[in-house]
Amino acid sequence: MEDITVLLDKIPIRHNLASHIMLLGIVQGLFLVLVIFLRTKRNSAIRLFGWALLVQCLVFIDIYLCYTGLMKKVLFLNDSTEVFVLLIAPTLYFFLYSLLKREPFTLKKHWYHFVLPVAYGLSQINYSLSPIEVKLNAYIGAYHRDLGFVDVPNSVNYSYHIIKDQFRWILLFGFAFYLILSARLVVSTWRTKEMSAKNIKVDKYTFSRNTVFFFLALLLFIFLIFINYDDDRGDHYIGIFGTMTIFATSFFILSESRFFEKTWIADKYETLSSNSLEFGAVEDFLNQGAYYCHQDISLKDLAENLNTNTNTVSKLINSKTGMNFNDFINQKRIQLAKIRLLNEEFANYTVEAIGQTVGFRSKSAFYSAFKKHVGSSPSSFMKQNKG
Numbered sequence: 036m037e038d039i040t041v042l043l044d045k046i047p048i049r050h051n052l053a054s055h056i057m058l059l060g061i062v063q064g065l066f067l068v069l070v071i072f073l074r075t076k077r078n079s080a081i082r083l084f085g086w087a088l089l090v091q092c093l094v095f096i097d098i099y100l101c102y103t104g105l106m107k108k109v110l111f112l113n114d115s116t117e118v119f120v121l122l123i124a125p126t127l128y129f130f131l132y133s134l135l136k137r138e139p140f141t142l143k144k145h146w147y148h149f150v151l152p153v154a155y156g157l158s159q160i161n162y163s164l165s166p167i168e169v170k171l172n173a174y175i176g177a178y179h180r181d182l183g184f185v186d187v188p189n190s191v192n193y194s195y196h197i198i199k200d201q202f203r204w205i206l207l208f209g210f211a212f213y214l215i216l217s218a219r220l221v222v223s224t225w226r227t228k229e230m231s232a233k234n235i236k237v238d239k240y241t242f243s244r245n246t247v248f249f250f251l252a253l254l255l256f257i258f259l260i261f262i263n264y265d266d267d268r269g270d271h272y273i274g275i276f277g278t279m280t281i282f283a284t285s286f287f288i289l290s291e292s293r294f295f296e297k298t299w300i301a302d303k304y305e306t307l308s309s310n311s312l313e314f315g316a317v318e319d320f321l322n323q324g325a326y327y328c329h330q331d332i333s334l335k336d337l338a339e340n341l342n343t344n345t346n347t348v349s350k351l352i353n354s355k356t357g358m359n360f361n362d363f364i365n366q367k368r369i370q371l372a373k374i375r376l377l378n379e380e381f382a383n384y385t386v387e388a389i390g391q392t393v394g395f396r397s398k399s400a401f402y403s404a405f406k407k408h409v410g411s412s413p414s415s416f417m418k419q420n421k422g
Contacts (some may be wrong), residue, residue, distance in 0.1 A: 046179060
């Protein structure tokens with residue numbers, strides 16, 4: 036057995052094209068994560084994409100450290116990202132679910148997706164608490180078996196290996212499972228033909244479909260690496276594959292940026308292209324799931340969901356309806372409120388409660404909008420039409 040200091044000195048440090056590609060991809064990915072977190076709201080689907088990207092970057096950092104030999108400088112981190120590896124597939128699925136279903140992801144509702152990563156993490160507590168000699172031997176066994184090993188205290192409990200030895204199969208199972216769930220999401224979206232506005236270069240369906248293709252390609256790539264390497268020496272190929280997809284994602288985000296649109300430099304009242312956004316796309320989005328009933332809806336949110344800017348949406352609504360954004364939304368809310376005020380299913384609701392169901396925060400706001408668009412109060416409307 037080797038002395039720990041001598042063995043650490045024998046571990047080579049290598050920097051080559053593969054390590055440079057991984058490092059650049061990691062830096063680019065972390066920068067994108069920072070931008071996403073600073074520019075998006077907490078419950079946004081894009082925020083979930085940021086979390087998925089962060090998880091991948093953490094895993095690629097571990098691969099980079101192991102491949103270059105720099106892991107010997109931070110041995111306590113060896114194999115510390117295995118839980119994050121198991122989170123790659125779920126976090127990508129959470130993003131697609133929130134994007135296509137337009138339903139927020141909540142830990143309370145979707146907690147069961149974390150059972151496998153958490154259970155695996157708990158099974159590896161003994162390894163996490165093991166002395167540095169154990170982690171050094173684990174790293175040497177995976178990357179530099181020819182260097183020898185160091186002595187380990189007799190008190191070390193190796194029971195964690197029962198699960199750790201099955202990690203590769205657990206990972207492949209997780210990827211396959213979430214690949215199936217993601218594919219079902221995309222297929223269901225295609226069947227309902229829930230597409231984005233025509234002016235968008237890459238709509239949500241296309242982006243989601245491409246994400247599923249990435250899922251499949253990554254699963255097959257990992258499987259090929261696993262059957263060709265019985266240790267971790269092939270992981271850098273996975274790291275290169277992953278970081279290259281980060282570059283591709285960066286290209287997509289930049290190509291969709293408003294920076295490249297003429298409207299980015301247009302004045303507020305400058306004439307916008309008449310075909311930049313179809314009014315039907317605005318109507319369809321608002322009507323799907325009665326989006327206009329959300330109390331926190333805003334012109335900015337609507338523009339972001341249509342992947343355009345507020346000036347374009349505002350001008351389009353005004354030119355087609357003669358109303359501003361707030362009046363346009365309130366008109367749609369009042370039309371629905373009129374139906375519910377006369378519907379027996381809402382007979383037990385107060386007038387104020389019905390106003391809240393269609394998106395009004397207060398009784399006064401509901402009454403004011405109703406009077407403006409109908410010409411009478413909700414109570415008078417009910418008396419005139421129920422009698």
